[in-house]
Amino acid sequence: MAENVKKAIITGGTGYIGSSLTRQLVKQGWEIGIIKRPNSGLDKLESFKDDLEFFDYNGSTESLKQAMETFHPDIVFHLASCFIGRHKTDQIEDLIHSNVLFGTQLLEAMQLSSVVKIINASTSWQTVGGMEYNPFSLYTSTKQAFEDILHFYTNTYGIKAISLRLPDSYGADDTRAKILNLVRKATQSGEQLKMSGGEQEMDLLYINDIVDGFIKASELLEEGQRFNVNSLSSRKPMPLKKIVEMYETVNNVSVNIEWGALPYRDNEIMKITLPDNVLPQWESKVPLEEGLRKFELDK
Secondary structure, three states, X not given: OOOOOOEEEEEOOOOHHHHHHHHHHHHOOOEEEEEEOXXXXXXXXXXXXXXXXXXXXOOOHHHHHHHHHHHOOOEEEEOOOOOOOOOOHHHHHHHHHHHHHHHHHHHHHHHHOOOOEEEEEEEHHHOOOOOOOOOOOHHHHHHHHHHHHHXXXXXXXXXXXXXXXXXXXXXXXXXXXXXHHHHHHHHHHOOOEEXXXXXXXXXXXXXXXXXXXXXXXXXXXXXXXXXEEEEOOOOOOEEHHHHHHHHHHHHOOOOOEEOOOOOOOOOOOOOOOOOOOEXXXXXXXXXXXXXXXXXXXXX
């Protein structure tokens, strides 16, 4: 093995953003280890899983420590997360375990194994509607809690970290229950899609830009940053209704939507305030119009 080959451990590598990042790093010659649950599906990694090394997380810090000491990564990309927009009582444990406990165990395993660099995936919804933290949901509260824990580990154990706050994402091969997938499904089926009034703004980033952001963040850690919270943003938020209209125009399709059929969500943020902490040396390269065209072509 060449001495200059970079090695990374990725959590959440079986998900959409994580698998996209994994694929790009493999293309760039990185060696990648994936920390996953024993029952995680590998369908998004199937075409290149032979290039990866897998480590099962059994709920213990020790299993994470063994992964670190076996693989010896230069950096960890922590993307594993449990997203629940409006939680139910029986979902609290999943949110806390996935978004707080697992990440804390990961940091403890890192400091015990002298792994000192991590890029954390967080969410722009922590500060949506303004620049100050505002607990929009229990999900965003857990993401904020982990950022605070991450800051503690950087202060106490010398870990270097960037926490990337991500906006809504979309792109090729995306099967998540996201709004654009619902719109595309309605386009294909002709069925009517019931929506809110559609005046709420969205900040959408194509998956390639998200992946580029993680890679740029890793380069910035190489340059000596200790702890930073940065955001990725298109800098061009747009009302949902306008996004759907653009989707129809660029793809020459029609979507049967009944706008106003559903109420806005509790605490719905109607206008997005652009972040002032966008990741240095990074910018969005895929305009929304181009991204929506690519998204439609990937059926």
